[in-house]
Amino acid sequence: MSTKKEHISLVIVTAAQMREIEGRIFAAGMPVPALMEKVAGLIANRIQDLSSNFEQGRQGEQVRISPPFARIGILVGPGHNGGDALVVARELHFKGYGVWIYLPFVQLKELTSQHLQYAQSLEIPCYQEIEQLPDCDVLVDGLFGFGLERTITDPIASAINQLNEWNKPIISIDLPSGLHTDTGEVLGTAIRATYTLCLGLWKQGLLQDQALDYVGKAELIDFDIPWADVQAVLQDVPKIKRITQATALSTLPLPRPPVTHKYKEGHLLLICGSRRYAGGAILTALGARGSGVGMLSIAVPESLKQLLVSHLPEALVIGCPETETGAIAQLQLPEKTDLSSFSAIACGPGLTKDATSIVEEVLASDRPLVLDADGLNILAQLGTIPTLQQRQATTILTPHTGEFQRLFPLVSDAKHDRVKAVQEAAAQSGAVVLLKGARTAIANPQGSVWINPESTPALARGGSGDVLTGLLGGLLAQAVNKEIPVEDIVATAAWWHAQAGILAASERTELGVDAFTLSQYLLKVIS
Ligand SMILES: NC(=O)C1=CN([C@@H]2O[C@H](COP(=O)(O)OP(=O)(O)OC[C@H]3O[C@@H](n4cnc5c(N)ncnc54)[C@H](OP(=O)(O)O)[C@@H]3O)[C@@H](O)[C@H]2O)[C@@H](O)CC1
Numbered sequence: 001m002s003t004k005k006e007h008i009s010l011v012i013v014t015a016a017q018m019r020e021i022e023g024r025i026f027a028a029g030m031p032v033p034a035l036m037e038k039v040a041g042l043i044a045n046r047i048q049d050l051s052s053n054f055e056q057g058r059q060g061e062q063v064r065i066s067p068p069f070a071r072i073g074i075l076v077g078p079g080h081n082g083g084d085a086l087v088v089a090r091e092l093h094f095k096g097y098g099v100w101i102y103l104p105f106v107q108l109k110e111l112t113s114q115h116l117q118y119a120q121s122l123e124i125p126c127y128q129e130i131e132q133l134p135d136c137d138v139l140v141d142g143l144f145g146f147g148l149e150r151t152i153t154d155p156i157a158s159a160i161n162q163l164n165e166w167n168k169p170i171i172s173i174d175l176p177s178g179l180h181t182d183t184g185e186v187l188g189t190a191i192r193a194t195y196t197l198c199l200g201l202w203k204q205g206l207l208q209d210q211a212l213d214y215v216g217k218a219e220l221i222d223f224d225i226p227w228a229d230v231q232a233v234l235q236d237v238p239k240i241k242r243i244t245q246a247t248a249l250s251t252l253p254l255p256r257p258p259v260t261h262k263y264k265e266g267h268l269l270l271i272c273g274s275r276r277y278a279g280g281a282i283l284t285a286l287g288a289r290g291s292g293v294g295m296l297s298i299a300v301p302e303s304l305k306q307l308l309v310s311h312l313p314e315a316l317v318i319g320c321p322e323t324e325t326g327a328i329a330q331l332q333l334p335e336k337t338d339l340s341s342f343s344a345i346a347c348g349p350g351l352t353k354d355a356t357s358i359v360e361e362v363l364a365s366d367r368p369l370v371l372d373a374d375g376l377n378i379l380a381q382l383g384t385i386p387t388l389q390q391r392q393a394t395t396i397l398t399p400h401t402g403e404f405q406r407l408f409p410l411v412s413d414a415k416h417d418r419v420k421a422v423q424e425a426a427a428q429s430g431a432v433v434l435l436k437g438a439r440t441a442i443a444n445p446q447g448s449v450w451i452n453p454e455s456t457p458a459l460a461r462g463g464s465g466d467v468l469t470g471l472l473g474g475l476l477a478q479a480v481n482k483e484i485p486v487e488d489i490v491a492t493a494a495w496w497h498a499q500a501g502i503l504a505a506s507e508r509t510e511l512g513v514d515a516f517t518l519s520q521y522l523l524k525v526i527s
């Protein structure tokens with residue numbers, strides 16, 4: 001992959017940014033029709049590749065969907081998304097497919113109207129009513145792209161609902177029609193795509209959790225947007241980027257220097273577990289082990305010590321005095337050790353809310369700190385923003401949506417726009433915030449955001465977050481004294497964790513990825 005292509009695959013844009021980039025290309029002399037022709041030609045080729053893979057059983061037989069058998073329905077909207085679709089219709093017609101157009105609009109943009117006129121001159125049938133569209137093998141959705149700003153109403157809304165009910169493969173051009181380009185919100189109703197061919201640059205809405213039921217498998221159609229134009233538009237605004245394998249691997253502590261020792265490779269202190277939640281401590285520790293951290297110390301209630309030692313013989317397990325309820329009552333570190341002895345601290349999984357004083361103690365330390373689970377619930381009780389304002393060192397918070405709402409009740413709704421919510425939370429708290437979900441989003445206080453674009457619902461399972469906390473803590477400890485931005489390390493952990501889930505699910509199904517198994521797949525991702 002060329003450097004430019006690598007850069008392009010990282011970028012995430014809003015509709016306004018895309019329009020500005022597009023405007024620069026046109027202002028530089030690229031004719032609008034030429035760009036549409038180029039883009040739609042690429043889409044038509046990709047649809048040809050994809051549609052040959054859709055097989056449909058008819059009376060028990062398997063039929064390959066390729067010319068001259070294939071019947072393709074093209075859904076055309078009034079703007080340039082519809083223009084793209086009409087060029088695709090024409091190209092597929094010439095390739096020998098049976099093509100039918102559904103176009104429920106009268107007012108079209110000029111270029112779209114010209115393409116319609118030509119398609120009609122080729123005698124490609126065109127219908128205004130969805131009922132008239134013959135039975136098709138595949139539908140191509142060019143109703144709306146990034147120009148959609150208003151809620152879709154009838155009759156288009158009913159037509160979209162009906163198209164979804166047909167259960168045919170649908171390939172959406174740019175984004176599934178009906179999704180808000182930035183938030184991924186459904187504007188009334190939306191096409192449920194099998195594939196989404198995103199044009200030029202990734203649109204932010206495609207990476208928001210609420211869009212995922214509609215997006216299907218998403219891929220980027222690169223049409224050679226000049227990098228200078230992307231930079232010119234994006235340089236002054238907070239950068240929102242996709243985590244890729246290349247970005248994630250670039251911050252891994254590999255290769256190790258030949259001359260080193262265990263403390264140089266990071267010393268992580270985990271503080272986790274209670275009598276009630278013993279397993280969470282083991283899973284967090286296994287995540288930390290997976291990170292390769294040089295030295296691992298684990299503070300647990302005394303009654304869990306033997307259990308932890310038997311699972312992690314390499315770790316230094318610190319048994320602490322416990323409360324009546326079996327939570328850690330006091331951090332009793334070994335002689336000559338205090339919190340400043342550690343490269344990083346990860347605190348929270350399985351603590352219960354009875355460990356408030358422990359969380360206060362780590363918050364008061366000058367060490368980089370990951371807070372998760374009960375660590376976050378306790379922070380919320382202490383008062384997130386005023387408490388974090390006292391901290392000088394790095395803090396990383398790793399909430400799921402429920403924890404996020406408890407931590408940041410005044411931040412805008414994380415269900416509506418996760419990217420905006422995580423940006424606001426990081427800006428207000430000064431922490432790096434990782435908002436868990438199907439598309440985990442990570443923000444730093446300056447507004448930079450990483451989004452993890454690939455994961456698996458196999459991870460929606462108790463304990464998988466504990467593995468992430470340990471893994472992240474281990475990577476953070478190894479990065480101490482290295483000049484890697486903290487949010488990049490957090491992004492690497494999120495990517496690694498998700499990839500382990502994907503790999504495990506591919507070998508064991510989505511039901512086979514318990515948190516222990518997940519921890520065992522971490523190494524396989526990078527080896
Ligand atoms: N960027 C690039 O580099 C390239 C972009 N390209 C393509 O252009 C697409 C963007 O095109 P676009 O700007 O024409 O907008 P698009 O998404 O087709 O829809 C807007 C139309 O819908 C209408 N409309 C809106 N809401 C509505 C509603 N609720 N119900 C009914 N109507 C509604 C709205 O009408 P109006 O608001 O004026 O009434 C307007 O006419 C982009 O996604 C990509 O496919 C490529 O060709 C080349 C490279």
Ligand SMILES: Nc1ncnc2c1ncn2[C@@H]1O[C@H](COP(=O)(O)OP(=O)(O)O)[C@@H](O)[C@H]1O
Pocket residue numbers: 373400436437438439440455456457458459460461462463464465466467468497
């Ligand atoms: N639908 C999903 N798709 C992908 N990843 C998911 C999904 N649901 C949850 N996850 C991931 O699984 C992990 C769950 O963490 P968390 O909610 O803290 O669980 P626990 O506290 O039980 O360990 C997070 O990393 C989250 O991003």
Ligand SMILES: [K+]
Pocket residue numbers: 081141142143144145172173174175176177
């Ligand atoms: K579309």
